Amino acid sequence: MLNVEGLVKQFRIRTGLVDAVRGVSFSVAAGEILAFLGPNGAGKTTTIKMTAGLIHPDGGAVYVDGKNLVTERNAVLGKIGAVLEGSRNLYWRLTVLENLLYWGTMRRVSYRQARSRAFELLDQVGLTDRARSTVQTLSRGMQQKVALCQSLMHHPTVLLLDEPTLGLDFESSEGIKRMVRTLSDSGTAILLTTHQLDVAQELSDRVAMIRGGQLILEGTTKAILEKYSQPMYSIISAIPWPLNLVDTARKVMGNVAQVSPDTLQLIPQDGDTDAIYRLLNALHPHPLLRVERHQADLAEVFQQVMSKGALA
């Protein structure tokens, strides 16, 4: 389990000091995926690198399974795996298998165990047949899968993933996502940063959003999406709505709007759970395609939180 407590980081630039991270705290339990989201320059990468010990924080602490990263560095690093964005994470002149054996033994896994673990992981990502190919000959998607494998050679309890699916095609991206889900199911705590909000929504159990170095929203993905969903219905017609029917609907329910030729939108009064049924009665027997309640996605939540701040 990962515990991050009150991380603070300032960087010195020409014009003075910049607060990159201001008192960020969060935790990721075993088997949980926390999506750590924010715009460029919000402090995501600085936070993830402080969590890995690659950047020294000015304040705060990082604990993995109760061990402090600073005072028990080697023990903590033995429990962390990381795939970092913007890095190759692998030696391009070595083969896939040589890379996995190298990084495994560097992380104190015996050669024999590293070999069997390497083939186990390659089997999971469907790259067994490329074990003896040099990394430079692989596609970007395959390289990313191998990078993920190398970070897992020592069975880490915490996995840090910085943009793991960036720039990958659909199939490769799905492969990485499947692997991440499997890891989470097997009890690995995963901290995921990404700009691909659909990926974050699909994978995460919890979400934390950061802006200007501060956490401004944190909670379970389900609760956040529910909180930001509005009591609003869309009634989608199989054919464009006739004008006379739209007028009839407006007379019955004042708060109906036609938002596109085939879509009517209803925003009921607070607590008026009967409104949608009254409207549907008024529209009977016009052929409908579907009726749906508004369900926010992470992209909408992100946009709203970043522009207006989090809801109370």
Next chain:
Amino acid sequence: MISLLLAEWRRTVVETIRYPLETISSMMTLFIVFAGLFYGATYVTHSPIGGGRLTTVVVGYAIWMTMMAATGDLGWSIQNEAQNGTLEQVMLVPWSPVTVFLVRAFMAILAFLIPMVVVVVALLIMTRVHLDWQWLALAPFLAALGTAWGLGLAVAAVALLFKRVGQVLNIVQFGLLFVILAPFARFHAVVWHLVSMVVPFNAQVLLLRNLLSHTRGSDWIWWESGINLALIATMGILSFVGASRIARHRGILGHY
């Protein structure tokens, strides 16, 4: 520790075998540079280099090349890792960075010494020098190697902070040639003792020359070689650890 040594050894062997052209070209470069220096000096001075001086030249050259490799490898290694995007992963392994990079340097010098031995044998044949090797000479050689790694760690410290070390290494390499060949021993005894303790390699190379040419030198030179090794190695380790802390503090480990 053994797993770390084996991991680095396998990586070094794989890269050496997979890219044999690099090894062969480094051997040829070593040989051609010496031949150029040797025949060039003979031609310019109109006098053949012979006898004890020739032994000194061959030994000096081999030492200079080995020390240059040992000094430069750590800096190049950091620069290449940063450029290739693997430096951060190296910093994530549960070993101290000093240990990892010193083990790498050790493996790199083993891989370097194989072609170096071939070149030295070729040089001995070419110059018809009979090198009377003494196992005791291994002691100053190893002391010089340790000193080179100490200096290499200082260069690596610069690489950690600034990443590009090409120019620094150029200066260091010619500085090395100077300190290996400069006749500090002709200075006043007190000055020489002080200089030999502070300036890298000079005492160790003089000791090596003495041993190989059966010249009896002062016993102090053993102490001075050891003190020089301890001093430079400590300076290297401290500067590398310090630079690593600064790089982590500034968040520039992965920058290039």
